[in-house]
Each structure stands twice: as C-alpha cells, then as structure tokens.
Amino acid sequence: MSGLGAGAVIVFVEHATGEPAPASLAALAVARGLADALGAPLEAVALGEGAVAAASALGAHGLGVVHVAHDDKGDAGRPFDTPALPGRLLAHLLVTNAPRALIAAATARGTETLAYAAALTNLPLAAACTQVSAADGEDPARALSVTRLRWGGSVLEEARLDGATVLLTVADGAGADGAVPAPPAGAPRIITLADEGGQPDTRVRLVERVASAAGGVSLAEARVVVGGGRGVGGPDAFGLLEELAALLGGTVGVSRVVTGAGWRPHSEQVGQTGTRISPDLYIACGISGAIQHIVGCRGARAILAINTDRDAPIMARATYAVVGDLHAVVPAIIAELRRRGATPGA
Amino acid sequence: MNILVCVKRVPATGGRVTLTGDGLAIDARFLSFTISPHEECAVEEAVRLVEASGGGTTTVLTLGAEAAADQLRDALAVGMTRAIHLVTDGEDWDPMATAAAIVGVVRADAAEGFDHDLVLFGNEAADSGDYQVPIRVAAALDRPWLTGVKGLDVEGTSVRARRDGTRGQEVYHVPLPAVLAVREGLNRPRYPSIPGRLRAKKVAIMATRPERQVGGPTMIRLRVPDEEDAQVHVLGTGAEAAPAVVDLLESLGLVNP
Numbered sequence: 001m002s003g004l005g006a007g008a009v010i011v012f013v014e015h016a017t018g019e020p021a022p023a024s025l026a027a028l029a030v031a032r033g034l035a036d037a038l039g040a041p042l043e044a045v046a047l048g049e050g051a052v053a054a055a056s057a058l059g060a061h062g063l064g065v066v067h068v069a070h071d072d073k074g075d076a077g078r079p080f081d082t083p084a085l086p087g088r089l090l091a092h093l094l095v096t097n098a099p100r101a102l103i104a105a106a107t108a109r110g111t112e113t114l115a116y117a118a119a120l121t122n123l124p125l126a127a128a129c130t131q132v133s134a135a136d137g138e139d140p141a142r143a144l145s146v147t148r149l150r151w152g153g154s155v156l157e158e159a160r161l162d163g164a165t166v167l168l169t170v171a172d173g174a175g176a177d178g179a180v181p182a183p184p185a186g187a188p189r190i191i192t193l194a195d196e197g198g199q200p201d202t203r204v205r206l207v208e209r210v211a212s213a214a215g216g217v218s219l220a221e222a223r224v225v226v227g228g229g230r231g232v233g234g235p236d237a238f239g240l241l242e243e244l245a246a247l248l249g250g251t252v253g254v255s256r257v258v259t260g261a262g263w264r265p266h267s268e269q270v271g272q273t274g275t276r277i278s279p280d281l282y283i284a285c286g287i288s289g290a291i292q293h294i295v296g297c298r299g300a301r302a303i304l305a306i307n308t309d310r311d312a313p314i315m316a317r318a319t320y321a322v323v324g325d326l327h328a329v330v331p332a333i334i335a336e337l338r339r340r341g342a343t344p345g346a
Numbered sequence: 347m348n349i350l351v352c353v354k355r356v357p358a359t360g361g362r363v364t365l366t367g368d369g370l371a372i373d374a375r376f377l378s379f380t381i382s383p384h385e386e387c388a389v390e391e392a393v394r395l396v397e398a399s400g401g402g403t404t405t406v407l408t409l410g411a412e413a414a415a416d417q418l419r420d421a422l423a424v425g426m427t428r429a430i431h432l433v434t435d436g437e438d439w440d441p442m443a444t445a446a447a448i449v450g451v452v453r454a455d456a457a458e459g460f461d462h463d464l465v466l467f468g469n470e471a472a473d474s475g476d477y478q479v480p481i482r483v484a485a486a487l488d489r490p491w492l493t494g495v496k497g498l499d500v501e502g503t504s505v506r507a508r509r510d511g512t513r514g515q516e517v518y519h520v521p522l523p524a525v526l527a528v529r530e531g532l533n534r535p536r537y538p539s540i541p542g543r544l545r546a547k548k549v550a551i552m553a554t555r556p557e558r559q560v561g562g563p564t565m566i567r568l569r570v571p572d573e574e575d576a577q578v579h580v581l582g583t584g585a586e587a588a589p590a591v592v593d594l595l596e597s598l599g600l601v602n603p
Contacts (some may be wrong), residue, residue, distance in 0.1 A: 029441060030381040058383040063354075065426075069530065079474040083491070083492060083518075084490070084491075086479075106477075107511075108493070108494055108510075109544070111477045111478075111493075112477075112481065112493050112494075115477060115478035116480070116481050116485065116491075117495075118478060118482070119445075119478070119481050119484070119485035120485055122442075124440075124442060124561055124562030124563060125476075125478050126439070126562075126563045127470075127475060127476050127477045127478065128475055128477075133354070138350070146563060148563075149475060149477070150473055150474055150475055151359065151363065151372075151472065151473055152475065152570065153565075153571070154363050154568055154570070154571075155363055155365070155568050155569070155571075156568065156569050156570070157474075157565055157566075157567075157568050158565075158566045158567050158568075158569070159474075159507075159563040159564055160562075160563060160564045160566055161562055161564075162562050162563075162564070163562060166538050166562070169477075179524075201490075203520075203521050204490045204492055204518055204519065204520050204524075205492040205518065205519050206516055206518055206519075207506070207517050207518065207519045208516075209511065209513070209514055209515070209516055209517070209519035210508075210514050210515040210516075210517065211513065211514040212514040212515075221387070224600055239380070247596065247601075248600055249600075256383065260534075262534060262546055266530060266531035269530075272472070273382070273383040273472075273529065273530040274530065274531075275383055280598060280600065281377070281595075281598060281600055288361060290359070290360055290361055291359040291360070291362070291363060292359070293533070302598070304386055304581075304591070304594070305578070306466065308387065312361075312422060313360075313361025313362060315362075315578055316578070317576045318581065319578065320578065320579050320580075320581055320594060321578045321579070321580045321581065322581050322582055322583070322584075322585035322587040322590075322591060323439050323580060323582075323583045324582075324583050324587065326582070327583055328583060328585045329585055329588065329591075331585075332585035332586075332587075332588035333463070333515060333588045333591050335588065336429070336589055336591070336592045337592055337601065340592060340603065342592065342595070342596070342601040342602060342603065343428045343601065343602045344600070344601060344602075345598075345599045345600045345601050345602055346599075
C-alpha cells in the first residue's frame with residue numbers, strides 16, 4: 001500500500017481530449033462535499049488521450065493530485081476502445097491507494113467503468129446517488145449514507161454503504177446547486193498510474209464507429225419536442241406532430257405505447273428506457289403520463305399537455321394544458337402559426 | 347447455442363407511485379407485475395438467436411419471491427425452453443448478493459452440460475437501477491462483457507454488438523462465451539400466443555433457495571421526491587385554444603411573431 005492517497009476521495013473525470021466533462025465536474029462537486037465532511041484529501045483520475053491536459057485543467061477546480069494513464073495512444077491503444085481496460089486501471093488504483101471513495105458521474109461510461117472496477121475488487125458500488133454523507137452515529141471511516149435514484153428517479157432510496165473503500169456514481173443534476181468552485185491550487189501533481197502488469201484484457205474491442213445520420217434535430221438536444229402517445233391513435237396522424245415540430249424547429253418524441261405498437265421507431269421514444277429530453281417546451285399530445293414516460297421528460301423546462309382527459313396524470317406534471325382532442329387542437333395550432341407567419345425562435 | 351437470460355419481477359407502475367406504510371417498498375396492492383422493457387428485449391433476442399442457430403436451449407432465470415414464477419412463465423410463453431427460480435422471501439437483494447447467486451447458477455448449469463454461450467441481462471433493473479449485476483457476473487466468470495447493447499449478430503464464435511456512443515454508434519467484437527447487458531430498441535418483443543401459454547404451463551420450473559451473501563448498499567427506506575404538483579395553467583378547450591397556445595409559444599421565444 002502506498003500511503004499517498006490513502007483515505008482520499010478520488011473522482012474519475014471523463015474528458016473530451018483534455019476538456020473535463022460537465023457531468024464529471026458535477027460529480028466532483030459532490031465528491032468535494034464528501035471529502036470536506038470527512039476531512040479527506042480530494043484527488044482525481046483521468047484516462048486516455050488528453051489525460052494530462054485534463055489533469056492540468058483540473059487544477060483550476062482545486063485538485064492538487066491527479067492520477068493519469070494512457071495519455072498517448074501508444075501500443076496499448078486507446079483505453080476506451082477496450083471497455084475492460086479503464087475499469088482494470090481503476091481497480092489497480094483502488095488496490096494500491098485504498099481510497100475512502102471512488103466517485104464518477106453516472107454516465108454510461110462512468111457507470112460501466114466503476115462497475116467493473118467494483119467487480120474486480122469485490123467492493124460495493126452505489127449507482128445514481130444524489131447525496132452522500134457520513135452516516136449518522138457511525139464511524140465515517142466505515143459507513144456512509146447515500147440517497148440514490150430508483151425507478152429512474154421516481155423514487156429515492158436512502159441507503160447505507162458499508163466498507164472502508166466504496167464506489168459511487170453521481171446522478172445527473174445532483175450537486176448542481178451550492179457547488180462553490182474552490183480556489184485554484186496551482187498546477188496539480190500528476191501521478192502516472194501504473195498498469196497492473198500482465199496481459200491487457202483486449203477480448204472486447206471497438207471495431208467500427210458509425211456516425212449519426214446528419215441533419216434533423218437530435219431528440220436529446222431539441223429545444224422543442226412534440227410528443228405523441230396512445231391518443232394519436234395510429235401511425236398516420238404523426239404527420240400532424242411532425243408538421244408542428246417542423247414549424248417550431250423541433251422534433252417528434254413518442255411514448256412507449258407508440259413504439260410497442262410499432263407506429264414509430266424506438267429511437268424516438270422518450271422515457272426511462274428511451275431517451276431523456278430537456279427541451280424548453282415539451283408538447284405532450286395524447287400522452288397519459290405514465291412514470292416510465294415522465295422519467296424521460298422531467299428535464300423539460302415546461303410541459304404543454306394536450307389531452308381529452310383533464311384528470312390524466314400528465315396534467316399534474318404539466319405547466320400548461322389544452323383540454324381537447326389533439327386531432328382538432330394540433331391542426332388549429334398549425335393553422336394559427338401559419339396565419340401569423342411565425343418562424344422558429346432563435 | 348445455449349443462452350441464459352436474467353429477469354426481475356417488478357410492479358408495473360402506472361401514473362403514480364405510492365409507497366407502503368413502512369417506506370420499504372412500492373405499494374403494489376393494486377398493481378400488476380412485469381419485467382423491465384430491456385429484459386423483454388433480452389428474452390426476445392435469446393429466442394430469435396437460438397431459433398436461428400438451429401438448436402440449443404434458452405433458459406430464463408429470476409431471483410425473487412414465489413410469485414416471480416409468473417414472470418418465468420411469461421418468458422416460457424414466448425419461446426424460452428428452461429426456467430430457473432432462485433426463491434427468496436421477497437426482500438430486496440443487493441447487487442453483489444444477486445450477482446453471486448447468478449454466478450452459482452451459471453456454474454451449476456455448466457456442470458450439467460448447459461454451457462451458456464451468452465448470458466443476457468437488461469441494462470439495468472427497472473426498480474433498483476444498480477447498473478452492475480451483469481458486469482459483476484462477467485468478472486466472477488472471467489468472461490468478456492459489454493453493456494448498453496442495442497444490436498447484435500452472432501458470427502461463429504463471437505458476436506458483433508452495437509451500442510450508442512457519444513458520437514454515433516459503436517460496434518464491438520465480443521468473443522463467446524460472453525455477458526451482455528441489452529437495451530430496449532434491440533428488437534420488438536413478440537406477444538405470447540395461446541399455444542405458447544399452454545406450453546409454458548407444462549414446463550417444470552427448477553426452484554432452489556440460494557444462500558444470501560452480504561454485500562451493499564443496504565436499503566434503509568424509500569421516499570417519493572417532493573415535486574410540487576405543477577399548477578397547471580389551462581389555456582383553453584379544443585381548437586379554440588390555438589391562439590392562446592401560439593401566444594404562449596411567442597412569449598417563450600419559441601417562435602418569432
């Protein structure tokens with residue numbers, strides 16, 4: 001065991017060739033809160049091409065120690081081209097440094113990497129946490145309290161995480177407020193993380209990247225999403241929703257009922273097992289508002305529900321509503337937009 | 347080819363979630379039960395792959411209360427051929443304990459000649475959302491793994507697996523035997539047929555009570571987040587509401603007047 005980093009809170013920082021990802025900085029804010037509460041040092045780890053640049057950038061976020069590996073492409077290839085490698089590197093860090101906690105953003109990559117590191121070291125992992133603190137009345141070196149998301153965030157779980165070293169992923173949106181940027185600590189000390197030796201596990205490898213089709217507005221990033229559910233009644237009426245979406249510079253999203261019936265492709269599904277959206281306005285047409293769907297659209301700034309049922313669950317989530325049949329309301333909105341010569345806002 | 351699919355019985359939540367009085371579970375008295383959409387796709391994929399490979403077994407496995415046998419029957423009804431039930435008293439098992447029990451099944455099956463070329467999971471359970479059981483199982487068995495899979499083709503002794511990456515789709519080479527966590531969108535699951543239901547009734551479910559390992563995290567209680575019920579502003583009724591809607595779009599800056 002190297003004494004360095006013992007008891008530390010270490011954050012796995014994802015980065016786009018040197019630029020720390022916003023989700024990782026949000027996880028860093030939660031990690032800092034825990035480190036402060038425990039009186040533990042805060043460190044980071046960055047992997048892959050640009051890791052050293054990311055480490056330097058983290059100095060401005062108050063990091064004094066950053067572990068890095070595979071900054072150059074080198075012979076080992078890019079670590080994320082073999083999904084097992086990042087987890088192996090972090091497992092090695094866990095074994096050699098015995099930190100108090102290893103924390104990452106609950107992104108697909110952050111989750112997968114921490115899950116594999118936890119699996120290799122047989123340590124506990126709490127996924128999608130919104131809060132973490134020392135457990136009341138317990139030895140903070142042995143037990144932490146966490147609040148985490150269940151049912152995609154429809155239910156919160158308060159849990160106890162026992163162990164001298166534990167892993168956590170931080171849910172999107174957690175720690176976004178109240179995160180005070182720490183003063184710059186100068187250039188952080190960069191420690192090259194050694195491979196654990198032996199043959200790297202390259203059994204699974206990336207063989208091809210297929211770029212997304214160009215053109216169109218991405219559902220996850222659209223400023224306006226026009227959603228259709230069971231109330232649309234069949235595949236044909238989606239032309240109306242597409243027309244409205246086009247007038248607003250947005251795109252169409254659908255509920256699980258719609259993809260299950262084969263009316264629209266799964267790539268358009270908004271929900272717990274589809275895409276999470278965060279538009280300025282979500283226009284939910286003929287959607288009842290099942291939990292599975294609400295989980296996907298709760299990031300919307302405002303929801304306009306168009307529904308014949310004034311008591312549908314979506315009405316309790318909506319900011320605005322029109323009570324009526326979408327087959328009459330949507331054409332009327334389209335006509336009114338055309339009459340006024342409206343163009344999509346900047 | 348032999349495929350094992352792991353599923354979890356969860357309540358089919360509708361528009362609202364209500365907790366039991368002790369705050370330890372969802373009040374499911376008025377709910378039906380199901381499995382995650384991701385897991386429905388895993389079941390469908392297993393049935394298709396074994397049909398296409400010209401032979402083999404498809405085994406569905408669950409860990410849960412006695413009643414979880416319903417979910418095994420549902421999977422048998424759409425074409426799975428074997429069912430294994432790790433029976434619990436209904437309490438929530440943490441992901442480490444769950445993975446250990448599943449590893450035990452894979453090893454026991456291998457000892458009886460059912461070597462599973464693929465172990466399929468849903469990407470995450472609908473309820474607990476732990477995102478780690480598949481990877482823990484793969485690590486314990488020292489098998490290659492991939493998560494987030496939305497497309498797969500078997501090519502001899504390996505699979506080509508596709509998943510969404512940060513910049514488009516990523517395609518991976520995964521040698522068999524492997525563990526894959528799949529996402530909804532992989533396929534469109536079929537509905538059970540009446541003959542399928544009848545056939546499912548005749549399959550003997552292999553039930554055992556596994557020993558529970560201690561892992562973590564430990565659930566203390568659940569709560570429903572306090573979300574202020576939005577004060578909905580009703581803009582109007584029917585087509586006559588259109589001018590008010592367009593006024594709103596203008597005021598939000600979504601269209602230029």
